[in-house]
Amino acid sequence: MTIIVSEDDDEADYSPFTFLRLSVKDDVLNVSHDYRYQKMGYYVSMHAEMCGNRVTPRCSDILDTHRNPLLMIRAARAGIPCLPYTLVAKYERNLRLPALCFAVNPYTCNSVTQVKSESKMFRAMKSLSMNNRYPVSVQPLIGDVVEAVETFGETDVPEAKGIARRFFDEFKIPIGKLILQIVGGKARLSHFEPVLRKEVDWSLVKERMKGLRGHA
């Protein structure tokens, strides 16, 4: 197996950019804290796919996790407890409050917005939809909002452990941030975001890499 890691890592076979210049024929594990479209993490998976390789994560899975309605559809089908969502094209008066809103536009990355009043909803919709150019995913806000950094299906957040495992089983995204709501002591998935480099436990990643090398 060929391993690509976005950080300097002894276990990595190539840096991401070097990998893009090669035609490697092998299973590929692409470990990055940021898989957003147009970023290096995405291109490594795309390049691996174009070379005809099996790759973790796949581009379609990356994109699905980064578009809230696609994430919700697939996660729900996979049996992950999720919040219901509505796609809204522009501000509407009768949206249920309080709500948790997410941008479905190409530019906004960390867009989790808690909305508790009509006036804030108006401003949030205007901002997240970029003046009604893009839809916004709106979910009911019924619990405590929690962030959980997922690393190969593991997380430090106790309530999120089950979802992190199932999320990884379904999407195979090695590193990411899950946004959850804790409702009655149980976690439900709301959203996914890339992780900041400093938020990643790189020693855990390294340990995982070593484990994989042992299996290879």
Next chain:
Amino acid sequence: MKIGCFVEKYNFHTKDEALALERFKLTAVAMGHDFEFIFKKDLNRLDEFDSIFIRANTDPMNTAYVVSRMVDSMGKVVIDDPHSIRTCSSKVVLDGLFKQNNISAPKSLLFDGNYSPTSLKYTFDYLRFPIVVKAPYTKFSSHVEKAHNEAEFIDITGRYLKNATPIVLQEFMPTAFDWRVGVLDNKILYLCKYMMPQGGWKVKSIVDGKHIWGDTVPIFRKNIPKKLGALAIRVSKCVGDGLYGLDIKEVDGEYYCIEINDNPSFYGGLEDGKDGDIYEKIIERLVSGRQVRPGSYTVERGVAVAARI
């Protein structure tokens, strides 16, 4: 059958594009189908339709991709399909696709911002000035600029690298026009010449400070040069059997593929100027029940490490 056509308001801004959309609708109705324009406010209604035809700009980060992926996951026909959008929307991906399939194309390099003297010397020696710098997300000739020297190169690449890494560098290949070859189901659908405007070097150029489009010259598809047709089909087969528009340059009787686009433009009187049956063929494909199949660049179903973690 009930066909939904996903559009945005801007699709109706020019009368030629609005005319083409109206022709799609009239053709579908004449063939006995329902045809409804749908907008982003209708995203919760996608399951009402048997197939979806996307005319809004596609890109994995646009609403159109969400539509495509949702419809595709319902097992319905969608043009453009998500695989084609993912492949065609990024010039970085196309660069890799062409290289791996030995597609005849201008010389190119990926650039990640390595401005070391060795890297720059190699780049400049290999591509020679002027160098065409392309952002991965370029559409309609936007975000494509020509660097004539090192200073311009650093300026342009610096701007593009702020939004995407890597970007594409390409040798400059001046021609009076680009061939536009429309392909559906891996067959030639229509043929045009997209002329460069006078004083410009791209189909949409800035001349004297103004954005100017070159003319479009339709040609009967039966008259397509054999080598050109063969190249277009070969490239389309790498992506899938959907609807594509290929931009191809001709230099001294040789053909060089610049890009393959999903979601190709249709303007009334231009792309349909010679072969008026293009609407019928696209509607037939939409109601065929056949989802678009990925081409020779296919994604393995499995993932690499699932069983090991």
